[in-house]
Amino acid sequence: MEIVTRMNVFRFNKRNGLGSVSVSSSVITNQTTIAESVRLTGTGLHSGGETSVIIHPAGEDLGIVFSDSQSNIVRALASNVVDTSRGTTIGLNGVCIRTIEHLMSALSGMGIDNAIIEVLGPEMPALDGSALPYVEAIEAAGVVELNAPRRLIRLTEPVCVRQNGSFIVAVPAPKLSVTYVLNYDHPMIGSQTAGFLSDETDFGKEIAPARTFVLYEEVAGLLNDGLSQGGSIDNVIVIWQDHLSSDLRFPDELVRHKVMDMIGDLSLAGGRLQAEVLAVKSGHTLNVEFAKEIERMFCHSEDSCLLKTAG
Numbered sequence: 001m002e003i004v005t006r007m008n009v010f011r012f013n014k015r016n017g018l019g020s021v022s023v024s025s026s027v028i029t030n031q032t033t034i035a036e037s038v039r040l041t042g043t044g045l046h047s048g049g050e051t052s053v054i055i056h057p058a059g060e061d062l063g064i065v066f067s068d069s070q071s072n073i074v075r076a077l078a079s080n081v082v083d084t085s086r087g088t089t090i091g092l093n094g095v096c097i098r099t100i101e102h103l104m105s106a107l108s109g110m111g112i113d114n115a116i117i118e119v120l121g122p123e124m125p126a127l128d129g130s131a132l133p134y135v136e137a138i139e140a141a142g143v144v145e146l147n148a149p150r151r152l153i154r155l156t157e158p159v160c161v162r163q164n165g166s167f168i169v170a171v172p173a174p175k176l177s178v179t180y181v182l183n184y185d186h187p188m189i190g191s192q193t194a195g196f197l198s199d200e201t202d203f204g205k206e207i208a209p210a211r212t213f214v215l216y217e218e219v220a221g222l223l224n225d226g227l228s229q230g231g232s233i234d235n236v237i238v239i240w241q242d243h244l245s246s247d248l249r250f251p252d253e254l255v256r257h258k259v260m261d262m263i264g265d266l267s268l269a270g271g272r273l274q275a276e277v278l279a280v281k282s283g284h285t286l287n288v289e290f291a292k293e294i295e296r297m298f299c300h301s302e303d304s305c306l307l308k309t310a311g
């Protein structure tokens with residue numbers, strides 16, 4: 001096995017959020033896992049309780065698997081998603097693990113194909129509201145290349161899902177790209193667009209640091225619904241009509257966070273999607289519906305299974 005210490009080098013073009021890029025990359029076509037277990041602890045965004053997660057190495061072809069404190073196993077697949085209100089929750093046989101999307105995005109963005117995620121609490125820790133702490137943990141642990149080719153999902157025709165003026169459309173392409181359009185009728189948000197190009201965008205620097213956000217008008221309703229009990233301005237950007245709760249890390253941090261969420265939800269399709277994806281105003285519900293459609297098309301029928309190997 002080979003320790004991979006550097007996935008790629010990238011200079012980002014901030015002009016339009018998409019990379020006109022200079023790339024020096026060691027493109028990995030084999031599956032990977034992390035080199036050693038790494039633990040993160042923090043407050044659960046919705047439960048408000050302390051929770052820990054340990055990311056363990058795993059062998060080839062396992063995929064991403066979540067485990068609770070009783071060693072119940074839930075595979076990170078769209079078909080196992082049981083709730084998408086303010087986050088993505090997977091569950092099976094009465095076991096639920098909430099708010100997995102930021103860790104899933106970090107694993108996907110950092111090119112981790114296989115890992116066992118041990119969750120010691122009701123949900124993932126909110127950390128700083130972004131995927132950056134997960135990325136830093138993965139970088140600290142190191143990445144190991146395994147002796148098996150990556151599982152790639154190659155689209156052969158366009159796929160589109162729609163819901164209430166939001167839509168996601170994907171067309172065949174040699175690698176994954178995501179363009180997200182955020183459009184809020186709100187003076188502090190308006191319309192924003194950002195993108196991610198697989199193998200070219202520096203996920204750790206350009207996407208992972210973008211934090212989650214909530215409109216001030218939504219806060220009371222979330223608390224009444226039992227959500228966001230652990231929310232604070234340390235892990236959520238609160239948006240008022242005329243100001244924000246903290247300085248932004250990027251001028252377009254909000255839409256970058258939506259790109260991050262989308263990368264996490266797309267990874268639930270069961271392989272590395274190779275497609276050009278355009279998402280307009282989608283949230284976790286539509287993201288997961290799209291991932292379910294891809295998973296159903298490519299994984300549930302042996303005859304039509306187009307999961308292919310690299311190389």
Ligand SMILES: [Zn+2]
Pocket residue numbers: 101102212257261
């Ligand atoms: Zn998010």
